[in-house]
Amino acid sequence: MPPDSIPMTAGQQRGRxxxxxxxxxxxxxxxxxxxxxxxxxxxxxxGYNTFLLRSEDVYIDLLTxxxxxxxxxxxxxxxxxxxxxxAGSRNFYHLEEAVRQHYGYRHLVxxxxxxxxxxxxxxxxxxxxxxxxxxxxxxxxxxxxxxxGGTFVDVIIxxxxxxxxxxxxxxxxxxxxxxxxxxxxxxxxxPYVSLAGTVNMAGGQPxxxxxxxxxxxxxxxxxIPIYLDATRMVENCYFIQQREPGYAGKPVAEIxxxxxxxxxxxWMSAKKDALVNIxxxxxxxxxxxxxxxxxxxxxxxxxxxxGGLAGRDLEAMAIGIEESTRDDHIRSRVGQVEYLGQxxxxxxxxxxxxxxxxxxxxxxxxxxxxxxxxxxxxxALTADLYVDSGVRGMERGIVSAGxxxxxxxxxxxxxxxxxxxxxxxxxxQAHIDVVAESVQAVYENRAQARGLRMGxxxxxxxxxxxxxxxxxx
Ligand code: F0G
Numbered sequence: 001m002p003p004d005s006i007p008m009t010a011g012q013q014r015g016r017x018x019x020x021x022x023x024x025x026x027x028x029x030x031x032x033x034x035x036x037x038x039x040x041x042x043x044x045x046x047g048y049n050t051f052l053l054r055s056e057d058v059y060i061d062l063l064t065x066x067x068x069x070x071x072x073x074x075x076x077x078x079x080x081x082x083x084x085x086x087a088g089s090r091n092f093y094h095l096e097e098a099v100r101q102h103y104g105y106r107h108l109v110x111x112x113x114x115x116x117x118x119x120x121x122x123x124x125x126x127x128x129x130x131x132x133x134x135x136x137x138x139x140x141x142x143x144x145x146x147x148x149g150g151t152f153v154d155v156i157i158x159x160x161x162x163x164x165x166x167x168x169x170x171x172x173x174x175x176x177x178x179x180x181x182x183x184x185x186x187x188x189x190x191p192y193v194s195l196a197g198t199v200n201m202a203g204g205q206p207x208x209x210x211x212x213x214x215x216x217x218x219x220x221x222x223x224i225p226i227y228l229d230a231t232r233m234v235e236n237c238y239f240i241q242q243r244e245p246g247y248a249g250k251p252v253a254e255i256x257x258x259x260x261x262x263x264x265x266x267w268m269s270a271k272k273d274a275l276v277n278i279x280x281x282x283x284x285x286x287x288x289x290x291x292x293x294x295x296x297x298x299x300x301x302x303x304x305x306x307g308g309l310a311g312r313d314l315e316a317m318a319i320g321i322e323e324s325t326r327d328d329h330i331r332s333r334v335g336q337v338e339y340l341g342q343x344x345x346x347x348x349x350x351x352x353x354x355x356x357x358x359x360x361x362x363x364x365x366x367x368x369x370x371x372x373x374x375x376x377x378x379x380a381l382t383a384d385l386y387v388d389s390g391v392r393g394m395e396r397g398i399v400s401a402g403x404x405x406x407x408x409x410x411x412x413x414x415x416x417x418x419x420x421x422x423x424x425x426x427x428x429q430a431h432i433d434v435v436a437e438s439v440q441a442v443y444e445n446r447a448q449a450r451g452l453r454m455g456x457x458x459x460x461x462x463x464x465x466x467x468x469x470x471x472x473x
Pocket of ligand 1: 063064111114115116138140141196200231232268270271279280466469
């Protein structure tokens with residue numbers, strides 16, 4: 001160790017050798033810092049909703065890890081190989097091969113993004129009056145299940161609703177809760193289990209291999225299929241490798257195949273794990289379901305060999321899938337998230353623990369404990385962070401949870417969070433240091449924070465477009 005007078009790297013301070021990203025930068029996109037006055041005006045004009053800001057007015061954009069990834073030189077080269085034939089594009093066959101090889105499902109239906117696949121699966125599987133159990137809701141997933149006439153039932157383990165609980169697999173399904181639901185409503189009313197890895201709304205928390213294995217055994221007894229939201233399943237598999245006994249030496253790509261083999265199919269937002277800017281798919285083993293999905297995709301997305309995408313997008317996805325499952329990539333991707341998480345924890349700032357795969361989630365309920373939940377503490381914290389430094393995050397609390405369709409009241413989720421999501425291969429450690437310092441500054445000012453009132457509230461997925469105003473002092 002160097003003597004005290006010489007500054008130490010973060011790695012040395014933790015008594016370890018540092019790792020670095022398995023890439024170097026070939027092209028850059030300038031970003032710039034604005035003034036505090038500018039940002040105060042910008043967020044007011046955006047109705048205190050970071051979705052309504054212009055991206056040019058953002059310094060470090062952690063709104064989402066969706067479609068914000070940097071593609072590799074191989075992916076950019078792949079764009080030039082786009083076969084833009086209406087039918088039978090060679091890029092479709094390359095993508096089909098990549099999905100078969102890495103996820104293991106037989107049949108592939110491309111869609112323009114994840115919700116296109118959610119729409120098709122929900123429409124062909126769910127009948128009015130059905131129940132869809134899942135390990136915590138996701139906004140678009142649940143909405144499509146509801147629009148198809150289903151009722152989503154949360155069967156995630158209780159630990160997932162507690163930001164401070166250190167359970168290593170907080171995405172796990174509570175099999176007793178699922179069994180109770182099956183006994184209550186009957187297996188014939190459950191078209192499938194909606195299983196997500198990792199669980200976005202719980203903080204990017206993984207599902208263990210032991211849990212999916214046990215889930216398979218339980219559902220097999222009742223003939224209920226399992227469909228997987230594979231959007232961040234590679235990240236989930238990294239956590240299995242790191243945390244689950246028996247998986248320490250296994251490549252993530254192998255763990256992914258094993259996990260998927262316990263499920264009947266998946267839907268995918270390729271804008272996350274698969275390292276592209278647009279794209280998604282639905283994949284399954286069942287021939288009959290495939291025939292239905294392939295028929296449905298031509299109504300809503302496009303022919304079954306392009307599904308609303310250009311041939312070049314299919315090619316970028318096929319290459320991205322392969323890159324995303326490499327151990328060195330996934331380790332540095334999750335490692336960057338962990339780097340910010342560790343810093344905030346060292347400073348005593350409340351965040352969801354353990355740190356998840358794609359984002360840091362600030363515990364707004366704790367940080368702004370003086371603001372009641374119906375005054376939108378996480379929305380307010382997101383706006384305050386933007387004003388402090390131009391860092392853009394997203395509310396994941398009462399606004400995102402929306403209203404109960406039966407009663408029309410707000411749903412009051414236990415988790416009231418601000419998500420700082422990391423685009424893949426985009427920001428450096430210096431950017432992350434800036435984010436950490438800004439979170440700390442806002443945290444130190446927390447006593448001054450005020451709640452919000454919702455002015456405009458759209459009917460569907462209100463968090464995207466709702467407008468707010470500060471409550472008077
Ligand atoms: N499932 C999960 C777990 C997601 O996180 C998303 C999108 C979708 C499905 C829908 O996919 O956007 O391609 O239509 N999540 C983004 C986010 C929007 O910011 O977390 P999509």
